Amino acid sequence: MPIRQNVSGDCYELIVGGRIDGAAANEMEVQVLNAIKAGAKEIFINLSEADFLCSAGIRVIMQYWRQLKPQGKRLMVTRPSPAVDDILAMTGFRESIVENAGARA
Amino acid sequence: MAEKTFRFESSDPARDRARFFSELRAFGESCDWSQPISNEIQLILEEWWTNLVSYAFAKSAQPSVIVEITSTEGEARIQVTDNGIPFDPAARTDPDLHLPVEERPIGGLGIYMMKKLSKSLRSGRDGERNVLRIAKDLTSPVLRAKS
Numbered sequence: 001m002p003i004r005q006n007v008s009g010d011c012y013e014l015i016v017g018g019r020i021d022g023a024a025a026n027e028m029e030v031q032v033l034n035a036i037k038a039g040a041k042e043i044f045i046n047l048s049e050a051d052f053l054c055s056a057g058i059r060v061i062m063q064y065w066r067q068l069k070p071q072g073k074r075l076m077v078t079r080p081s082p083a084v085d086d087i088l089a090m091t092g093f094r095e096s097i098v099e100n101a102g103a104r105a
Numbered sequence: 106m107a108e109k110t111f112r113f114e115s116s117d118p119a120r121d122r123a124r125f126f127s128e129l130r131a132f133g134e135s136c137d138w139s140q141p142i143s144n145e146i147q148l149i150l151e152e153w154w155t156n157l158v159s160y161a162f163a164k165s166a167q168p169s170v171i172v173e174i175t176s177t178e179g180e181a182r183i184q185v186t187d188n189g190i191p192f193d194p195a196a197r198t199d200p201d202l203h204l205p206v207e208e209r210p211i212g213g214l215g216i217y218m219m220k221k222l223s224k225s226l227r228s229g230r231d232g233e234r235n236v237l238r239i240a241k242d243l244t245s246p247v248l249r250a251k252s
Contacts, residue, residue: 022151
């Protein structure tokens with residue numbers, strides 16, 4: 001599934017759906033890098049349409065979450081599908097990288 | 106449901122990745138796996154396939170992977186054998202989930218996810234081959250399904 005993008009000023013939303021396997025994780029990283037190069041200060045990765053998220057996808061999210069934070073910028077996951085929400089909870093990342101993690105999907 | 110079996114053999118797992126998962130999904134459909142169960146089995150084997158391609162065969166000139174699945178009414182038994190470097194995922198220590206994101210190591214997540222999504226996961230050696238045996242409960246997914 002192609003990654004869709006919404007841009008509002010320096011805020012980027014990437015909508016990543018379907019099976020986020022290794023290949024999709026690579027494509028997601030390309031899109032995140034493009035957004036960073038374009039000057040994004042906030043990147044939201046919308047996973048509402050994702051069937052699953054493999055560990056390579058989590059690594060991409062974790063890597064750029066870490067990279068942007070010291071620069072006063074941020075990358076967050078929004079609206080994870082229930083399965084992806086469970087994966088993020090299972091791996092201990094949910095509370096840190098999901099926007100409004102208190103509201104369970 | 107009658108017992109059904111699946112077998113996939115590859116001498117180039119990087120090249121055969123897409124074909125493997127396409128055939129796996131078709132097998133799941135033939136067994137009437139629910140979509141959430143099919144997704145979880147794909148995710149388990151996605152993690153293992155990545156491990157094989159990225160690490161097990163990094164220096165191997167003649168890779169060999171054989172995936173065999175037996176699907177019954179309530180359980181799928183999955184066996185993957187490979188001739189890559191010796192590796193025992195069942196013995197691997199789980200990551201510390203309580204560390205802050207800033208301090209979390211990058212590695213180890215995939216194996217941990219495989220364990221959590223499986224009913225059981227055992228690994229060992231048979232001669233020169235790694236053997237991974239996974240049991241997957243087909244009656245109830247581990248992850249919540251899309252509403």
